[in-house]
Amino acid sequence: MGGATGAAPFEGMSDLLLEDAQPRPTPRRRVRAFDTFLLVLTVLALWQTIGSWTKGVAVSPPWQTLVYLSGLLRTWMFWDHAAATLAAFLLAFLLSALIGLALGLLFGVRRFAGDVAEPLLAGFYTIPKVTLYPVVLLIFGLGLSAKIAFGVMHGLVPITLFTLGAVRNLSPVLIRTAKVLHLSSGRTILWILVPACLGDILNGLRIGFSLSLLGVLIGEMFSSQRGLGFLLVNGMAQHNVPLSTAIVTVIVVVAIAANTAMLRLGRWTAPRPA
Amino acid sequence: MKRRHAIVFVRIAVLAGSIIFLEVCCRAGIIDPLTVIPPSEMFASMIDRVGSGEMNASIMSTFSTIVFAFVLAIGFGILAGALIHRSPRLRDVVDPLLASYYSVPTFIFYPLLVALLGLGKAPLVVLGVLSAAPAVMISTLSGLDGISPVLIKLARVHRLSPARTFSWIVLPAALPRLFTGLKLALSYALIGVIAGEFILSGTGLGYDISFAYQSFDNRAMYGTMLFVLSIAVISNGFLYAWEGRLARRRSRG
Amino acid sequence: MASESHVELNEVVRQYDGPPAIQALGPIDLVIDRGEFFSIVGPSGCGKSTLLDVVCGLAQPTSGSVRFEGKELCAEVPEGVGVVFQEDSSMPWLSVRQNVAFGLRTSGLSKKQMTERVDHAVGFMGLAQFADHYPAQLSGGMRQRVCIARTLVLRPRLILLDEPFGALDQQTRLLMGDELLRLWRETGATVLLITHALDEAAMLSDRVGVMSARPGRFIDMIETGWPRDRDSRVVSDREFGALTARLWSSLREESLKAMGRAA
Numbered sequence: 001m002g003g004a005t006g007a008a009p010f011e012g013m014s015d016l017l018l019e020d021a022q023p024r025p026t027p028r029r030r031v032r033a034f035d036t037f038l039l040v041l042t043v044l045a046l047w048q049t050i051g052s053w054t055k056g057v058a059v060s061p062p063w064q065t066l067v068y069l070s071g072l073l074r075t076w077m078f079w080d081h082a083a084a085t086l087a088a089f090l091l092a093f094l095l096s097a098l099i100g101l102a103l104g105l106l107f108g109v110r111r112f113a114g115d116v117a118e119p120l121l122a123g124f125y126t127i128p129k130v131t132l133y134p135v136v137l138l139i140f141g142l143g144l145s146a147k148i149a150f151g152v153m154h155g156l157v158p159i160t161l162f163t164l165g166a167v168r169n170l171s172p173v174l175i176r177t178a179k180v181l182h183l184s185s186g187r188t189i190l191w192i193l194v195p196a197c198l199g200d201i202l203n204g205l206r207i208g209f210s211l212s213l214l215g216v217l218i219g220e221m222f223s224s225q226r227g228l229g230f231l232l233v234n235g236m237a238q239h240n241v242p243l244s245t246a247i248v249t250v251i252v253v254v255a256i257a258a259n260t261a262m263l264r265l266g267r268w269t270a271p272r273p274a
Numbered sequence: 275m276k277r278r279h280a281i282v283f284v285r286i287a288v289l290a291g292s293i294i295f296l297e298v299c300c301r302a303g304i305i306d307p308l309t310v311i312p313p314s315e316m317f318a319s320m321i322d323r324v325g326s327g328e329m330n331a332s333i334m335s336t337f338s339t340i341v342f343a344f345v346l347a348i349g350f351g352i353l354a355g356a357l358i359h360r361s362p363r364l365r366d367v368v369d370p371l372l373a374s375y376y377s378v379p380t381f382i383f384y385p386l387l388v389a390l391l392g393l394g395k396a397p398l399v400v401l402g403v404l405s406a407a408p409a410v411m412i413s414t415l416s417g418l419d420g421i422s423p424v425l426i427k428l429a430r431v432h433r434l435s436p437a438r439t440f441s442w443i444v445l446p447a448a449l450p451r452l453f454t455g456l457k458l459a460l461s462y463a464l465i466g467v468i469a470g471e472f473i474l475s476g477t478g479l480g481y482d483i484s485f486a487y488q489s490f491d492n493r494a495m496y497g498t499m500l501f502v503l504s505i506a507v508i509s510n511g512f513l514y515a516w517e518g519r520l521a522r523r524r525s526r527g
Numbered sequence: 528m529a530s531e532s533h534v535e536l537n538e539v540v541r542q543y544d545g546p547p548a549i550q551a552l553g554p555i556d557l558v559i560d561r562g563e564f565f566s567i568v569g570p571s572g573c574g575k576s577t578l579l580d581v582v583c584g585l586a587q588p589t590s591g592s593v594r595f596e597g598k599e600l601c602a603e604v605p606e607g608v609g610v611v612f613q614e615d616s617s618m619p620w621l622s623v624r625q626n627v628a629f630g631l632r633t634s635g636l637s638k639k640q641m642t643e644r645v646d647h648a649v650g651f652m653g654l655a656q657f658a659d660h661y662p663a664q665l666s667g668g669m670r671q672r673v674c675i676a677r678t679l680v681l682r683p684r685l686i687l688l689d690e691p692f693g694a695l696d697q698q699t700r701l702l703m704g705d706e707l708l709r710l711w712r713e714t715g716a717t718v719l720l721i722t723h724a725l726d727e728a729a730m731l732s733d734r735v736g737v738m739s740a741r742p743g744r745f746i747d748m749i750e751t752g753w754p755r756d757r758d759s760r761v762v763s764d765r766e767f768g769a770l771t772a773r774l775w776s777s778l779r780e781e782s783l784k785a786m787g788r789a790a
Binding site: 028031032035036039050054057058059112115116119120123126127128129130131132133134135137138139206207209210213214217218221222229232233235236241244245247248251252255256258259260263 | 464483486
């Protein structure tokens with residue numbers, strides 16, 4: 001369970017998860033849609049105000065950004081950089097997911113190891129990992145592998161912790177059922193463990209997704225010649241404000257869209273009780 | 275030995291073992307000294323730099339920024355959380371936003387903040403607040419949600435004034451979850467500020483690390499790095515232990 | 528007699544606005560005498576808890592009047608009323624002693640007087656051994672005792688209890704019933720007990736009111752005639768069986784109605 005008021009897989013994480021209640025009755029949904037629309041308008045208005053007030057020195061106003069973006073999306077340069085980020089991110093996320101799931105399962109099943117490891121992992125989660133980035137660069141050199149390593153550094157821990165928590169919180173009665181049914185270890189994991197833990201695991205993957213992306217982007221922002229993070233910092237260095245604003249917009253939209261999609265997926269595969 | 279002690283023992287053993295292993299590898303030359311310096315050297319460098327006072331300005335700068343961001347985040351977060359809690363309509367709109375908030379890497383706004391506010395403390399503070407405040411908001415909402423309605427009825431039966439209802443019932447009842455948010459806020463503010471300094475700044479510990487890296491001064495870099503990480507671990511650990519103490523009373527047995 | 532009536536309800540109706548508009552309660556006419564032990568039984572959903580809320584001032588009647596000690600209630604709980612809720616209302620961040628002392632914070636008593644009262648209440652409810660424990664370390668029954676002790680220190684003249692023993696097992700409930708009677712005799716307070724347990728109402732009360740299904744109204748009032756110094760052993764009295772039978776015969780049809788509505 002990962003609800004805001006339910007038991008968190010591990011401490012502190014409950015606060016990063018907000019459960020949406022059941023599908024709401026239509027009048028409330030309509031009001032909410034309207035209010036969201038109002039909110040979006042407010043944000044756009046604020047954006048416009050800041051943009052024009054600073055005369056485009058800091059932020060490019062919404063419409064100009066949109067125009068610039070549509071042009072940008074037609075350039076080869078943009079997609080070249082986007083592909084670089086995407087490649088690094090996908091590899092980082094994949095690695096984080098595979099290693100994280102494996103470690104999480106291991107630590108969840110082997111209680112002692114899990115109890116030893118958990119505070120270490122949780123502690124690692126709270127430190128500014130960006131300070132370790134130079135070490136990553138020294139070890140991996142400049143380039144793709146450093147970015148991937150940095151992405152994994154960010155994404156691995158939450159996936160591990162969530163998986164660990166999910167397995168650990170598994171109701172013992174389910175394991176006993178498996179034993180009574182004479183299921184092999186493999187089948188117990190596949191038929192009982194994974195479906196029961198799916199909700200929390202998906203939550204962990206969702207957070208790992210965002211954090212792997214963050215890791216890759218920071219890596220690019222600090223020291224890279226390719227990628228959206230680089231474009232962002234470079235745009236700023238060259239006082240190309242529309243470019244920077246456009247890149248920020250792209251990242252924000254992609255991040256929120258991906259997160260929402262994964263939230264929906266999570267709710268669809270593992271429906272929660274009220 | 276009791277299981278609890280065994281766990282702590284193994285944990286310390288793993289940490290100590292890793293450090294010793296690293297030390298040996300570095301000294302033996304298995305690891306290139308240009309890449310990683312031995313842990314003992316890192317420690318010595320940290321002591322030197324802190325002791326000689328050459329880090330004082332950076333320490334002051336970074337710490338003051340973090341504290342400022344932390345305090346602002348708490349103030350804003352609790353206030354916003356309380357206001358949102360009072361208005362179900364506002365909450366309906368804000369809830370999904372908060373749920374997705376931390377999927378957006380806040381650091382991407384940092385260059386824009388610098389362009390807007392200049393290269394000083396302001397963008398760092400804003401970055402810290404942007405990172406930390408939503409966690410406080412979420413935990414304030416959660417804390418207020420978790421107050422058993424019977425306790426509010428109790429306040430009315432005892433004829434408590436609104437101020438007393440708040441300080442005698444609402445606050446203590448919401449405190450555990452609120453405290454978790456404060457704990458997160460500190461670590462997020464710290465991460466946000468240090469990351470900002472690292473990426474783009476002129477002062478502060480994050481900048482020092484980045485500068486040392488770019489100047490190929492490994493010793494200085496690792497010394498500062500160790501200092502920052504130690505502070506992060508200690509401050510977070512302290513809040514974590516405090517939170518544990520608060521929680522234990524309420525949930526023993 | 529008017530001078531002896533402690534609580535008076537006149538034509539009290541409680542409605543909830545819709546859509547759809549629901550009449551939860553009423554019309555209710557009720558007079559409870561000073562020092563009386565009065566119980567209310569009724570099917571689920573009949574508005575028993577709403578009635579309790581109205582009597583103590585937590586809820587306003589949509590129409591009709593509620594009088595406590597001759598004065599009409601406004602939007603707040605009057606002084607001298609104590610309430611024990613169905614849910615556990617012990618405060619998890621305070622020890623047992625601190626919980627019990629909670630109500631005295633605003634009383635203006637000296638520290639010595641407060642300690643005296645708290646010690647007495649804690650001892651009276653059998654909690655002396657656990658005075659410095661926290662509610663999380665206690666069982667459900669003990670937590671309810673803490674809530675009762677907390678009500679007791681204020682020396683209320685009217686004590687309202689909303690299914691206080693609902694979550695407890697039968698044996699604990701019988702013993703807690705005895706405690707309640709002791710409390711009643713010691714304080715001389717008027718007691719209004721809401722319960723779904725017929726035997727509890729029959730055993731403890733001077734008078735039992737039977738409520739109909741929603742909207743709740745009184746369909747029967749039964750005087751038990753027990754002596755003041757009764758306890759749970761009254762269950763072996765022949766009269767007890769007759770009482771419970773009468774309560775159930777009045778209640779059975781209403782319960783079926785309530786269930787039919789729920790189904």
